[in-house]
Amino acid sequence: NAGVTQTPKFRILKIGQSMTLQCAQDMNHNYMYWYRQDPGMGLKLIYYSVGAGITDKGEVPNGYNVSRSTTEDFPLRLELAAPSQTSVYFCASSYSSENLSYEQYFGPGTRLTVT
Amino acid sequence: GQNIDQPTEMTATEGAIVQINCTYQTSGFNGLFWYQQHAGEAPTFLSYNVLDGLEEKGRFSSFLSRSKGYSYLLLKELQMKDSASYLCAVSTDSWGKLQFGAGTQVVVTP
Numbered sequence: 001n002a003g004v005t006q007t008p009k010f011r012i013l014k015i016g017q018s019m020t021l022q023c024a025q026d027m028n029h030n031y032m033y034w035y036r037q038d039p040g041m042g043l044k045l046i047y048y049s050v051g052a053g054i055t056d057k058g059e060v061p062n063g064y065n066v067s068r069s070t071t072e073d074f075p076l077r078l079e080l081a082a083p084s085q086t087s088v089y090f091c092a093s094s095y096s097s098e099n100l101s102y103e104q105y106f107g108p109g110t111r112l113t114v115t
Numbered sequence: 116g117q118n119i120d121q122p123t124e125m126t127a128t129e130g131a132i133v134q135i136n137c138t139y140q141t142s143g144f145n146g147l148f149w150y151q152q153h154a155g156e157a158p159t160f161l162s163y164n165v166l167d168g169l170e171e172k173g174r175f176s177s178f179l180s181r182s183k184g185y186s187y188l189l190l191k192e193l194q195m196k197d198s199a200s201y202l203c204a205v206s207t208d209s210w211g212k213l214q215f216g217a218g219t220q221v222v223v224t225p
Contacts, residue, residue, distance in 0.1 A: 031211050042215030053223035101146045106157035
């Protein structure tokens with residue numbers, strides 16, 4: 001199993017450009033998440049999905065969009081990039097259950113700089 | 116509001132014990148996680164507590180008191196490879212959404 005994979009590993013964007021961060025998992029997890037991590041800070045939830053076709057906003061969704069057309073893939077779209085979106089982006093997935101929470105498996109991250 | 120607090124940095128000697136405290140105030144609670152994150156890498160799962168008490172896993176133990184909104188991670192027999200950031204995270208609902216603390220940087224010295 002590859003686990004959670006993310007592409008690209010690094011990217012530099014100019015202000016106003018757009019891009020899609022790719023995330024895929026091969027563990028057949030229903031739940032998937034996007035986080036951002038600023039230097040010296042914890043992770044903040046951007047968007048999450050509890051299954052194909054179902055997405056919802058997290059704590060910091062402004063400036064981002066997501067889609068979930070398959071169980072495996074959960075891309076994150078940045079429209080009109082701004083310097084405030086300079087960060088490390090982590091995708092994660094987990095097993096799902098009605099009542100319990102399960103550990104999240106994280107991808108290696110995408111380091112994005114907007115200048 | 117929602118708050119998860121943990122110390123910024125702790126230093127300890129190889130072979131020693133370090134205890135990282137985490138206090139939380141969140142709108143919901145469905146368990147508390149500890150993750151380890153080495154510099155430039157992704158977080159990796161260490162432990163999960165949903166009931167009060169101590170969970171032991173080798174050199175790592177984690178404790179939870181839901182009534183006090185308090186947890187700690189205990190690292191025993193410290194090794195140089197334990198130098199990393201340790202993230203306390205609360206699951207706030209059944210969808211597994213996590214609220215993270217800012218992390219505690221543990222520095223292990225020879």
